Amino acid sequence: MNEKPKTPEEQLHWLKLRFMLEQYKSLADTAAKKDWSHQEYFEKLLKGETDLRWDNGINRRIRLARFPVIKTMDQFQWTWPKKINRPQVQQLCRLNFIEQKANVIFLGGVGLGKTHLATAIGYQACLKGYTVLFTTAIDVINTLSSDQAAGQLKKGLKKYLKPSLLILDELCKALHKPSYVK
Template sequence: MSNKLTAYLESQMQALKLKGMLAHYQEITEKASQNNLSYTEYLSLLFEEELKRKNEGTVKTKINKARFPFIKTLEEFDFSFQPSIREKEIISLSSLDFVEKKENIIFLGPPGVGKTHLSVALGIKACMAKYRVVFITAQKLLEELLLSAKDGSLLDKLLGYSRLNLLIIDELGYMPVTKEQANLLFRLVSMRYEKESIILTSNYNFNEWGGDIFRPGGSRGHN
């Protein structure tokens, strides 16, 4: 291939934003020549690289938009360190059937058992599957909803969160929740119920939720 033709093809790929093709067309051309590939097979390999590049870009964008506090995977989780966590059940969740079925997941337990790690890991899996995901602490979410209720933008805020395929709410109970905040949270959960999925983490068991989490005033923190 002449230098002039090469420059022309590269300029056309740049203009069309075919970054995958641009990065790999030379090696694919060489491979096609060595293996006597047909034109169709050659084009198939080029489009395969382009699609791969675009998919990687889409996943990266979704992970950035999800606002994870860190990047952790299930493969990095040490199940031997937390024998109370059933590995098979967690691995089964990674199939994301619960997202497809619009089901919710709740991780309960004391600080340090890995609830946030697991929720982030499942969130990243969902991003890789092209789902819309957002991670947010319960405290920040409640602050956003309360502020929106005061400035008249509550409906827009609720609709924004209700359209996500997966909403991860971390650390419910880290700070006490006022009655007004509880009502706003209930409204959001109701809008998402059986329509989209939620992963929620809390340091408290269900029998502690009424008095310990949903109460006025004060502040409380956990290590």
């Protein structure tokens, strides 16, 4: 577009107000039928645009988090493992540790739900507006080794330092591989 937008449709398109562009006419008709004030009409448009952008942001954060599967706390089987500090784990879902820049480590044997819990907390963080990256420790080691060999280590580190929450899965697997221990 080489000219300043003139029509409401052009202006809304240029401003990237997709909901308003798609709904302003039908909402205006509804406003007229229901005798809404100008403010009520505007509030409905604004709420619709805000909701759309919030939902799109959640979907984008979930996609960029790269979860292997979506898991929630509601899906977790609290009867297995036999010994788990449920209140402490549920406290983590409040996500205070992210603001405190604290680390959380789930330790235990295979099949106890460590990945499920980490994914559920990461998913909750996405819903609350935090950026998340889920990856394996081995992938981080391999990626950073390649970046270092290419002289791009600083750039590679940014990928892992940028998210509000970094979930490193399978840390013990990486620590038990002799080639990764160095």
